[in-house]
């Protein structure tokens with residue numbers, strides 16, 4: 207059975223975390239992951255406090271297992287954070303900025319804190335703040351992340367820096383081989399976004415899921431112009447840049463970054479309108495390099511079960527390298 211110390215800490219069966227992805231998560235997705243033995247994460251970003259409350263109420267009906275609620279430090283909505291504390295999830299996961307005093311507020315409410323970082327220096331700072339788990343995210347990841355350092359290089363460095371705090375690997379992982387590799391690098395679990403975007407329960411447009419199935423890793427790009435248009439959350443906190451599948455919007459504006467700054471307000475309105483209409487994938491379907499590994503849409507629980515079964519198999523077979 208695949209189990210790490212972090213599973214005990216978070217009271218989960220398997221070391222698989224479905225990443226908080228703002229409004230691209232739902233109570234149904236989170237419950238499917240948690241009920242399969244992983245840790246589902248409900249994203250608070252890009253949704254109103256009212257919607258978060260509704261999702262949390264629904265989630266409590268769908269699972270009695272551990273789950274996380276994810277907040278972005280740079281765009282923190284105080285009302286949403288306060289109601290998260292009240293809702294008492296097992297974990298609050300934070301990203302894109304120094305967790306600072308949020309750690310104490312969560313701990314005072316009896317909630318553990320998981321912080322996502324992209325560099326060794328950020329990991330050191332998060333450890334000093336007293337977080338319980340640190341997610342080390344490599345630049346292969348979908349959504350906001352560092353520009354350059356990949357997971358293979360970053361994870362062991364973060365493990366060395368913050369030990370004994372458990373480290374979770376993120377970026378570039380979509381199957382059991384990736385999970386096994388992360389554990390061998392010293393991580394105690396994985397935090398996956400892109401693989402879960404292509405799940406049955408994920409509340410994104412079907413075309414976005416289809417784009418993931420049809421894309422190769424090279425089809426994802428770092429979108430610097432996104433931060434020219436929308437300075438937060440990326441530029442504000444850890445200086446991150448989003449990774450997305452290419453679209454004509456991205457191709458055009460990446461070449462006209464100064465013009466994008468001048469026209470930021472109009473472009474922001476275009477982005478907001480696309481979000482409201484559920485069509486953000488037409489402009490920027492965030493996704494990571496693992497798109498090249500994803501060939502079918504699966505129920506989220508099945509994704510967790512396959513990840514674990516494959517990792518167990520790979521780890522068993524790894525013995526053959528020892529002569």
Ligand SMILES: Cc1cc2nc3c(=O)[nH]c(=O)nc-3n(C[C@H](O)[C@H](O)[C@H](O)COP(=O)(O)O)c2cc1C
Pocket residue numbers: 225226227228230249251276277278300301322343346347348349350376377378379397398399400401403492493494495496
């Ligand atoms: C569409 C999308 C939205 C994301 N939104 C968030 C978010 O709101 N908060 C967060 O902590 N991470 C977010 N992430 C990053 C994930 O936490 C995670 O680090 C990343 O997906 C891991 O890499 P992978 O995509 O290769 O699995 C997002 C990722 C994606 C693909």
